[in-house]
Amino acid sequence: MSNAVIYNITPITFRLDLKDPFLFTAHHIDHFPAANADMGPKTAAEKDEFNMYYGDVVPGFPEHPHTGFETITLVEQGYVDHFDSLGNGGRYAAGDVQWLSTGNGVEHCEMFPLLHEDKANPFELFQIWFNSSAEQKAHDADYKMFWREEIPHVFETDSEGKKSDIRVISGQFKSTDAISRPPHSWAAAAENKVNIYLITMQAGAELVIPSTTSSSNRFAYFYQGNTLEIEGQTIQMKHLVELQSDADVHLKAGGLEARILWLEGEPINEPVAMRGPFVLNTTEELDAAFKRYRETHFGDWPWPSPAPVFKRDQARFASYEGGKRVEHPEQENSQAS
Known part of the structure; x- marks a missing residue:
């Protein structure tokens, strides 16, 4: 069927390959079972049965670097614990969006604690890799939470x-x-x-x-x-x-x-030059960024492990400015109502 409005139709299993200003989008889905006491899967399933299980206990992506682009993380099911090399942390959940500008370099981790011990813990998110201009790539890293109560x-x-x-x-x-x-x-x-x-x-x-x-x-x-x-x-x-x-x-x-x-x-x-988690404009810039990362790790990692998580009963929140400013969306929404 000819359709002038539709250019291409592509079947998707995981990754959506896109065009400028988007780099790609990953559609992550995992059917995690009930949790054990350490917020990992209660069953003895092999880790490779899941798509997003790179931690030793809790599923997720331990400490890793980025530079030169943005990650826009849209959670549809489950919970995410965020920690970064700027000293910020937080927990967000279904309906929330995290917008992270990696700028001239940041390390972070995204862990997916399984909070329910009495039922399954399904997990789903989109992570959009969104490019930055050359000028924007030079700025310091920054992030912002879009809480589900506030998204129009x-x-x-x-x-x-x-x-x-x-x-x-x-x-x-x-x-x-x-x-x-x-x-x-x-x-x-x-x-x-x-x-x-x-x-x-x-x-x-x-x-x-x-x-x-x-x-x-x-x-x-x-x-x-x-x-x-x-x-x-x-x-x-x-x-x-x-x-x-x-x-x-x-x-x-x-x-x-x-x-x-x-x-x-x-x-x-x-121009786009991409190598793993770094997105710059030229190969020379990539080489320099990897050298800088090997020398500096984009700053000290201020957390006790590469894959920290918050306590099971921690409510959603976000900290900024190295922990000096904290948001509690559920409390703020309760006060507003």
Whole structure:
């Protein structure tokens, strides 16, 4: 079926290969069992049965470096404990988003504590690797939490009364603006039109996504449901669709609730040199960054192990400025209400 709005359709198992300003997105899913006393899996399953189990006890990714880009982590199920070489830490969970600008270098770890001892601990997140301009790569690392209580939702109802929920993670949907991005992000400037949405559509619901600029790159990842129609063409679950950016796009969910990750933005249009967890502009810059990391580790690691976690009963929170400033979203939301 010919469709001028759809450029490519790609089946996805784990990694979504994207275009400037996006590098790629990883869709992590693990079906962790009930927890033991140490917040690891209670069963004796082999670690290689899981996708995200690099710690010795608790699943996750122990201490590792990054430089030159941003990670945008959208949690759909489970918990994440964050620690970094700036002395910051925190716990975030389903519905929260962490936006980390790695700038000129940072070490961090992302651990996934299993908090429930009496039931399974399913885990799911998206991690978007989002590029930075050469100027932004030179800034100090920084991060910001987007708490689920604060992320704006747009609720649309179609002519049949069926509803769609658009979580606006970045940019704007119609007249609704997202939370401001970190200041040294390509996504911070409105003219770069970096729109990131998590869309949930009732079965049979219809929704129109407005056009953006003709120079933007645009993708839809259909990750949950049975089928999704895009401009009348049927898309199967776990397929990535590259789309025309300067056209309104009509979506219709199939017989089950549909969930879509929507990504679009103006390209940075600078050379990309990528080696493992470092993303710079030239091979020479990569060589220099690896040399600097070997010599400095991007600062001292201030935590007692490469894979620390908080206590099981720790509520969601985030610390900034080396721990000098702390946010407690549940407390703040309770006080506000």
